[in-house]
Amino acid sequence: MSDRIEIRFAGFGGQGIALMGRLVGEVISLHEKGKQSVMTQSYGPESRGGASSCDVVIDTQVIDYPKSTEFDYFVVMSEEAYHKYVPLLKKGGIMFVEENLVTLDDQAKKASKIFKLPATAIAESLGSRLYANIAMLGFVCANTDLFSEEAFIQVMKAKVRARFIEKNLTAFEKGKNHK
Template sequence: MYKEIRLSGTGGQGLILAGLILAEAAGVYDGYEVIQTQSYGPEARGGASRAEVIISDHVIDYPKVTSPDIVLVMSQQACDRYGRQVKPGGIVLVDDTNVGSIPALEEASVVTLPITDIARHDVGRQVVANVVALGALVGATCIVTPEAMEQAILARVPRGTEELNKKAFSVGLETGREARARHETP
């Protein structure tokens, strides 16, 4: 296996933390080789933010993502910039709470889910949108095992927020699985 994943959005959405958690799920808990890199502007909030993860069975030579298999976009700016950069056969996961103009791709699947709305209304806190997104990512792509992802999330989130984050993950996971099922049975 060799998979490249790009998580993109706006500073403050927690995407760099999401990248770190995804990398820990794959590397520490599922036992793959893994590299996580990131790119961000000087702004703490509001600037473009991008985290990248490579998961492989073998030693990874080059740490930067060159042609992603899976892309998460959580802002219109990120969607415009990265929404079309995906390998043929890959998946673009779009948070349509924040993205109005969604790309139509011929060679890759586009899965739209209201990730931020789910965090806000179904989980109750918008701040956990990144964890909902991780759940949706695992549900829609099976990139890591749900067990590894849940362990990785619980090891990283602040004490006292475990139940909230567990809920965010399971709601996201379910939504992702449903989207996958819809996609596979047109």
């Protein structure tokens, strides 16, 4: 039996969308026993401001097709990305939404759960909106069984530049504790 799970992260260039996928992909691939993951990303010349997305596919078996076709989880950080990708959300799927940047409409009704986080505001309270992606991942970690906090922090410490670690850890914590 396949235990395939598809996650799409989406927002605009500059929010660190690809980093979200890379971190989650690595945590699952290298630290979650018995699970494999593949990360693919939209790739283009528009790095800032344009639409950006990436997929993480998780399975207990070898992953054949590396991209999402019907997301189980949709983590969305911009209005444009919401409208572009929400049709591909699985009925009964779970959404994580940057609540100040995305206005939901009827299409969101097919989600079984919608978690809302003011990720950018949390990040700005720490001095830069750059931490919004990690705050969102703290929120995802707390509300799903996708990956463990310990493994995530281990990977983040190895992947994120030393001078940004402290703030990112705080952002993760704040996202995790948000009710």
